[in-house]
Amino acid sequence: MDADLFIQQAIEGLRVQTAAHSSTWNLGDEDTWSAEQDSGRIEFSFADGTIAETDMQIIGTYNTNDGTFLWGWDHPYIQEPLRAHAKLARQFGEQHKLSNFTERIVECAESEAWEFTAVAARLANANGAYCGPSGTALVYMTFGEIELHKS
Template sequence: METIDYNSFAKKCVDDLKSLQDRFQEEYDLNWYENWFYNQATGLLTFSSNEVELNFKYFEVGSFSEKLNTWMWSWDNDDTLDNVKEKTKLIKRFGQRSNFSRLTNGCFQSDEFEAWEFTAIATKVTNGIGVYRPVNHEQLQIFLVITEFVDNEVAQNIKDKYVQCDIHEYKRIAFVCQHLNHTSKIGFEEAFETSEDMELMEEEDFQAWCNECEVVRLKEGEWNDKSMEFSGIKLVCEKCYFEMKELNLGHR
């Protein structure tokens, strides 16, 4: 197997990223948009101005701390959700095959130039279409690789699967009857067996109801106007759903 020199490879990736980013900027003109927002739960990076919106899928490469002068790969960051750091495991495996310790150590002393090198390498290894670095927060630079453009309708369908919870912030939506709560054990019936963080089919949602609702449903023989009125379905977040399940069933 041909040996790859890390410094030469990193420089080539940076040069390629400069060309790639020029083409990406020419096509999408991100500077035109007034606002930006990225969400780990949805995996979407959104730019907007007034009613105009532009959406992409992304993953988080890692972060550079200006305060500590350290780089941390997102695969080593417990605060980063799995769905936006899964692709960085490809970079780690590439580093293991190539014996590049900078790609396999989770957190170490570094600088901003290297942070861009790592982002360039991540873009090359994962065939990204561009990169983005949001505005610094508390001297922390976050580096994102953009993987694909997402049509606004598709993006909205993804966003509609999430809700802003007062307790747990931004989580997937779930539906429970009006009687289920965080303090009372009143039974927990589900539309199908669930587990936290499980993948759902596009048409599926977490749905649960209490014992009383189950009695009414069985009496009616189905979910109809009467049983639905009794249940008084309400919207909650996924985390709230599984807290209620834990309370009633004692397991997840």
């Protein structure tokens, strides 16, 4: 398959997934979020006491100070089990000779970081993706099936 077409389809697919999550369990309206690498889980907390939890993978981090994306497949702060989806994106980049997917650190816009995440999500058949702030960084993650409960 043509790499550019795959990337565009991945972006559109993630847009549709995100809209569905927003309308069904209010993704994007969470009060707080937290990710725990030891358990490989991400949790979203909402004002009404609802908690949404799911497995996660970390695709990479975007440094808002210098406009660089550090891939999760070789990130010093990401535990090995949480790198699998990022590694799929690297393999895609190797197959299609796309340096933005194979260089450890990439200068890019935030929109490109979303593209990288969308490709990883599609390759992994993830249920969705999320970008959460952590200081001056943005953490890009994919996630699995959502479990909802009240706190």
